[in-house]
Amino acid sequence: MKTFNKSIKYLASAAIMAVGLTSCSDFLTEQSQDLAKVESWRDLDEVLLGDGYMHSGRLYTANSASYVELNSGLDVLHFMTDEIELNTSASNDYVNYVDEMFPFFTWQQDTGVDKELRYTGGDATYWNDLYSRINVCNMVIALIDEQPETDIDDATQKERVKGEAHFLRGMCYFFLANLYAQPYTSGDASTAPGVPIKTTEFIEDTEFVRATLEETYAQILSDFHDASTFLAGKTVKSKYHGNESAANMMLSRVYLYMQDWDNAVAYADKVLASNSKLLDLHTVSAGSNSVYFTSPETLFTMGHYLIAANFADDRYGDDPPAFKVSDCMQDLFDRNDLRSTLYIGDTEDGYYSNVFLKYNQQRSKWGGMTDVSSYCLLRTPEAYLNKAEALAYKGQDAQACEVLASFLRYRMNSVSDINMSGNALIDFIREERAREFLLEGHRWFDLRRYTVCEKYPWSKVIDHSYNYYHQVGWRTVVDYIDTYRLEEYDQAYTLPIPRAIREFQPSIGNNPRPARKANRVSASE
Numbered sequence: 001m002k003t004f005n006k007s008i009k010y011l012a013s014a015a016i017m018a019v020g021l022t023s024c025s026d027f028l029t030e031q032s033q034d035l036a037k038v039e040s041w042r043d044l045d046e047v048l049l050g051d052g053y054m055h056s057g058r059l060y061t062a063n064s065a066s067y068v069e070l071n072s073g074l075d076v077l078h079f080m081t082d083e084i085e086l087n088t089s090a091s092n093d094y095v096n097y098v099d100e101m102f103p104f105f106t107w108q109q110d111t112g113v114d115k116e117l118r119y120t121g122g123d124a125t126y127w128n129d130l131y132s133r134i135n136v137c138n139m140v141i142a143l144i145d146e147q148p149e150t151d152i153d154d155a156t157q158k159e160r161v162k163g164e165a166h167f168l169r170g171m172c173y174f175f176l177a178n179l180y181a182q183p184y185t186s187g188d189a190s191t192a193p194g195v196p197i198k199t200t201e202f203i204e205d206t207e208f209v210r211a212t213l214e215e216t217y218a219q220i221l222s223d224f225h226d227a228s229t230f231l232a233g234k235t236v237k238s239k240y241h242g243n244e245s246a247a248n249m250m251l252s253r254v255y256l257y258m259q260d261w262d263n264a265v266a267y268a269d270k271v272l273a274s275n276s277k278l279l280d281l282h283t284v285s286a287g288s289n290s291v292y293f294t295s296p297e298t299l300f301t302m303g304h305y306l307i308a309a310n311f312a313d314d315r316y317g318d319d320p321p322a323f324k325v326s327d328c329m330q331d332l333f334d335r336n337d338l339r340s341t342l343y344i345g346d347t348e349d350g351y352y353s354n355v356f357l358k359y360n361q362q363r364s365k366w367g368g369m370t371d372v373s374s375y376c377l378l379r380t381p382e383a384y385l386n387k388a389e390a391l392a393y394k395g396q397d398a399q400a401c402e403v404l405a406s407f408l409r410y411r412m413n414s415v416s417d418i419n420m421s422g423n424a425l426i427d428f429i430r431e432e433r434a435r436e437f438l439l440e441g442h443r444w445f446d447l448r449r450y451t452v453c454e455k456y457p458w459s460k461v462i463d464h465s466y467n468y469y470h471q472v473g474w475r476t477v478v479d480y481i482d483t484y485r486l487e488e489y490d491q492a493y494t495l496p497i498p499r500a501i502r503e504f505q506p507s508i509g510n511n512p513r514p515a516r517k518a519n520r521v522s523a524s525e
Helices: 003-014 025-035 041-052 125-144 152-180 213-231 244-257 261-274 306-311 380-393 397-408 422-436 443-450 499-504
Strands: 058-062 065-069 084-086 298-301 323-325 377-379 462-472 475-486 519-522
Touching (some): 125 152, 213 244, 244 298, 261 380, 306 323
Antiparallel strands (some): 475 519
């Protein structure tokens, strides 16, 4: 890789200072000289691939030990929902999630604390990573039009690279808004705080403030619209690259979150017009992946699926997996649903049940890079379910039921006529999303937006229990269990602004988030 790439990577990592820390004018001069070394669109394409996109990871074994190869990501989305529960033993915490995710799993007021509630930092990880990728996109967008064209293909490729940069920037701002800003409602979007918006490629020595929620979503929509335009008709290298269908899929999702039902339907239709294919689960054998890179449903993916590895037991069955699929999720499936045995099942040695198998990372599957993501995977089922939900909110119940029936033919042993309306239909669609998108990163964002739904608001109580241990000889046994509760319509549906960001730039402020007390029960009780 050319020397300029190292400079761009350095600027990308430093650029977060322009959003939360500090800056220095001589950095800008030095980096501007290095950026002059960009010679073609290919150089910017390479930078985008290396530092704009999220990368895959793997769990592998060597010398009788397990190792994780992990490059950031947004696994945090899985640990705040009602999708998973901790088993009583955490011995098979292969990816070290149990301690790392404690403050998110228990919805702590300060997400930089450890399980003893001591501040240890690390709470800015997701904020910094997303803004670093945004800055890479900003630089690519700023420089791409200046690159030389020697033939018509150069012009086409420049548009493709620009489209991918807008797609990635829109994706990063979408995640930031749904982690660090309240759910979108039109009534207060013009005054509610969103997240800081930065679209320039240079470091700015300024006090940043948060854009309004309305401005934040306008930026997200602008980027996805630009992506759709620039990527229209373009051939991308693979599904690991942003593409027109992926941009339209995200537009449908964002409009759904904004309760703009007409546009949610319109962009879902655009996706389905280009690819309406569904994987027929009647053809999937037990233990096989139901989501994978070459699936006819896959539109786009970036990142890894390492959470699936924490549903594996040890080779002797002495200890259960670290996690199991929650009881409330299991209760959503019935025997007529093919997903009830393909998405959830037994560990490969049959020692434990109720584990996640939709993307199978039992021990025999370890070694290779995961080929799809658990938090950034776009599939055609979302277009069907977005459209059905938006139609139902528009009062077009019969059309919504038709869309659901066309989808469920590929998910159920047999499909009865769907004849529902009003709140009952909305409840069914919400449950269908929970079933279909189990551990794909949708659930936390869906739970958030349901709380502010203008027509049918809904929320639920979620309990998470966390185990504390002590040693008895060679055995590790549970000492006591702390149970934390997320209340209905809880303010903890929005993360706090990371402490390091608040301290360096107080102008960004914070989000209200209540302190949380545990209900402690001794294991002997």
